[in-house]
Amino acid sequence: MDLWNKEGIPHKGWKCIDIEDLAEGLDELDAEERKDYYETCEMCNHEGIRYVHIMEHPEYSEHLRVGCSCAERMEEDYVTPQLREKNLRKKFSRLKTFRKRTWVQNFNGNYMLKFKGYFITIMPSKYKKGEYGIIFRNKQYWKYESLEKAKRAAFDIIDEYLQQRPANGIYLPY
Numbered sequence: 001m002d003l004w005n006k007e008g009i010p011h012k013g014w015k016c017i018d019i020e021d022l023a024e025g026l027d028e029l030d031a032e033e034r035k036d037y038y039e040t041c042e043m044c045n046h047e048g049i050r051y052v053h054i055m056e057h058p059e060y061s062e063h064l065r066v067g068c069s070c071a072e073r074m075e076e077d078y079v080t081p082q083l084r085e086k087n088l089r090k091k092f093s094r095l096k097t098f099r100k101r102t103w104v105q106n107f108n109g110n111y112m113l114k115f116k117g118y119f120i121t122i123m124p125s126k127y128k129k130g131e132y133g134i135i136f137r138n139k140q141y142w143k144y145e146s147l148e149k150a151k152r153a154a155f156d157i158i159d160e161y162l163q164q165r166p167a168n169g170i171y172l173p174y
């Protein structure tokens, strides 16, 4: 039985607190293989959910991981959930572009990347082996447990900044 037909489960008044793309990091797999990683909507039991909307309700103790059409009904909003997926799809393609870039390791062991006019640096921790930090626009971000995780976080940091830059296009690199 799906939760839409179960009593005691609120059907309205949900809020989306996050959205995940389960295909992220599965670049090496083809479309068919990726399906193994997709989820079943916890609300309607529909299988093969790639974009998981994580829903919260003040009168329900657990979060529900659901697909777009259930998110629409739960939020009573037939615009925003699709928009969230669209934004995530766009972000995913920006991430692909970012991943094609080559990081250059400099003389002191830091990894540097120039992306859309900005430098971003990953540095190994001096104190803990295998731990990394990021520097972007004079700000430091810690602690990432692997170089891969740091690179992924670096994308989020620079992408967030680039997405928020002023509409007039005038912004300074530092």
Ligand SMILES: [Zn+2]
Residues within 6 Å of the ligand: 041, 042, 043, 044, 045, 046, 066, 067, 069, 070, 071
């Ligand atoms: Zn559903």
